[in-house]
Amino acid sequence: MALHGINLPLAFVGQEAIFQRVYLSMGFTQKELDEHFGGPAFLAWARMGNIRGWGGPLPQMWITQKLVLQHQILDRMRALGMVPVLPAFAGHVPAAIKRVFPKANVTRLGNWGHFNSTYSGTYLLDFEDPLFQTFGKTFIQMQTEEYGTNHIYNADTFNEMRPASSDPAYIAQAGKYVYTAMTAGDSQAIWLMQGWMFLNPFWQAPQVKALVTAVPKGRMIILDLASELESLFDKFESYYGQPFIWCMLHNFGGTMELYGAISSINEGPPKARSFPNSTMVGIGMTPEGIHQNEVIYEFMAENSWRTKPRDVNTWVSSFAQQRYGQKNEYVDEAWKLLMGSVYNATDGHRDHDLAMITKRPDLKYDVSSDLWYNPEDLFKAWDGFVNASHALQGSRLFHYDIADISRNSLQVLAMTFFTDMVKAYKAKDIDAIKKSGTSMSELLTDLNHLLCSNERFLLGLWIADAHSWAVDSSEKALLEYNARNQITLWGPNGEIHDYASKQWCGVMTDVYRARWEFFSDWLVQLVNNKTSWDSYIFNENILKAVEAPWTFSTYPQSTKPSGNPIVWSKEVHTKYRPLTQNGFFTKMWKDRWMEGKSKQSLGLYVSKIARMFSL
CATH class of the missing domain: 1.20.120.670 (N-acetyl-b-d-glucoasminidase)
Known part of the structure; x- marks a missing residue:
């Protein structure tokens, strides 16, 4: 990652150990957490509140071993000069929230991905409930005690989930309280958020503006998650002044067919940098799976050092020669x-x-x-x-x-x-x-x-x-x-x-x-x-x-x-x-x-x- 210029990596491993500490300290039982955490292969979606419990229960040794691994990951990232992005509390809570806190104001979200209510329909703590700040602050503090911090946190409350209201005032309040829950635990907190949800027609300009401007300018970074497929910074006025990162999503599900959008990857970042009043602060790669189409990732990573589009044929000839250690006319033409x-x-x-x-x-x-x-x-x-x-x-x-x-x-x-x-x-x-x-x-x-x-x-x-x-x-x-x-x-x-x-x-x-x-x-x-x-x-x-x-x-x-x-x-x-x-x-x-x-x-x-x- 370092050799490819990556300096702001997500570091999500080991977060279940911290959430476990938070929830157990507040009166939840381990059985209730077993029904909340997703299984090892489905943690990403459980963390975003799409599903709960599917693939579990999550073994205790998995939780503990991942805590140890996270220390190793963070030590290496920081030694290489990277700024790791740690998770924050986005509002998703175990279903037993009402048992522990009978007066908690909780909304049950809709089912996701054709899953029934056994594993979907997750619970979202109301942003204005004082518990939201308590959970958010406690999580950041316990995580910092264990792993330290570089002050940048990710939270995705509405990823592929429909908010309870489209009222911009409600959306703004949501953004405000997610952010203040971070700053309650770390006064220097910066919120890194996926812009994927903004592709949903629910999110029109009033809703997007309400969310991103609810946070002080410069204290939020938005991942324009699929810029090479459908950029959104140009639709939402460079996110109304908040910094954004031009990202290549490229792969869904880790599937393996040969695929790329090379022209967009080549031409997109320079155009985004020259967009009127652009707030672009970097490029990123946000695939759901790697280990395929390596040429695309090599090409994209080079954008860190490029200010204008490359000649693709010249580039790929050089790529093939470096990849195989010699030049060959047959494979050279094949790559073109x-x-x-x-x-x-x-x-x-x-x-x-x-x-x-x-x-x-x-x-x-x-x-x-x-x-x-x-x-x-x-x-x-x-x-x-x-x-x-x-x-x-x-x-x-x-x-x-x-x-x-x-x-x-x-x-x-x-x-x-x-x-x-x-x-x-x-x-x-x-x-x-x-x-x-x-x-x-x-x-x-x-x-x-x-x-x-x-x-x-x-x-x-x-x-x-x-x-x-x-x-x-x-x-x-x-x-x-x-x-x-x-x-x-x-x-x-x-x-x-x-x-x-x-x-x-x-x-x-x-x-x-x-x-x-x-x-x-x-x-x-x-x-x-x-x-x-x-x-x-x-x-x-x-x-x-x-x-x-x-x-x-x-x-x-x-x-x-x-x-x-x-x-x-x-x-x-x-x-x-x-x-x-x-x-x-x-x-x-x-x-x-x-x-x-x-x-x-x-x-x-x-x-x-x-x-x-x-x-």
Whole structure:
């Protein structure tokens, strides 16, 4: 982080230990906290008040070990000259608040993300209740006693949650009291807040202005959280004088498809700095998951030292040479193709779990929604990596990259088998359904072999990391369930299933291949029984038959790669590259391009941001 210029990192680890001290000191029981804290894989959303208790109870040793880890993290950050951002009290309290404080003024918020009232509908302490200041002050003081402070704190009261009132006076009071609760514990407090919620239509100029101007100018910093997708500083007059940071969100859920908005990343920060009366004070990266698309993070981080846009082709040539230790014409041209296509979404597309093979099958799925680029550019880049494989076989980073390009190419190619399956179903052709289903199953098997050949794509390492925090068999089972559930069902009944999908060795066959085989068999049954497709019935059945059982399974997964990613990439390239030349992708891209041009010419190219709030 330091080498990439990051000097204001979030430092959220270990906060449950502090909240536990605060709540226990005020009369809550540990059982009540067990129902409040989320499980290890879902803590981020529990901390923001979206859910409560899901994935728990949080083991005591987890809480204690994270406290120890936070000390190590903060020591290293401060030694490197960084200013760590610590959490503050945002108003979310355990459901037992009324037992402990019968007169407390509490609002129960609405359910989030299709979760029912068991795990959602969290409790928000009224800002004007004197308890709010007590909680806020006590938390800051106890946290400072344990970790020290650099005086910058994060609190997100309304993240993806609707305030009780749209009255600007109410919004202003909320902002005022959150801030004064911080300053009660630290007179030098500065409030760092996500601007993500301002993308919701609820937040119009009067509401945004009321919130941000309720805090003294300069004592709040706003993360313009998705600037490369839809900046808001220009809509809200540079946040009415409060400092903001231009952020690249880039990735939702930690999904793994190749994606980027390179033109926006290249041109956005210089434009923001020159915005009239700009209060921009820096750039930031705010992804929900890293460990993918490394080129995008490298490019974005360089904006710390750039005052104007770069020539992308020149930059990526240098990037490739540094990455592999030598220059190669094939891979050089491949990277240029990628930077001009898959890494340059310009139509408003978000990297938002839109990889067809990792989504629950649906007969009505629109495969073109996965594309914002001409697929042939991706396939030509794949050719380039294969052609460069002999010369660059000594580079471990090349091993990862060629597997990643091959993975994404197969992911896109799978669209043809799905399309054929749908056509066969509509024609009531059982043999054709089975043939397409077999082709899909075979592709996913080959893809799994490819992924197993590189350590970066192993489910086993994810589960092993979860196991490493356990002190006994019950904790091991809980932590493994958290790890499996988050990357698949994301909830007890698939409330936001596939949101954090991972294309990993083990998941590809045991979950995704199993689902597609179930889907193919289901279509055959529909034809045989002369019944029509019903998404609700299908979803209920696949949840019970395939998805839920996998989240509870505990069979071992390999933590060591098997095979050579270059060999496997060449094999799947030889086998599947000819299938990309049948005209399917040319026609689909042409139709999508024409549709996009038509919408733009009519002024109807509407932002897809509403989809983000469909959760």
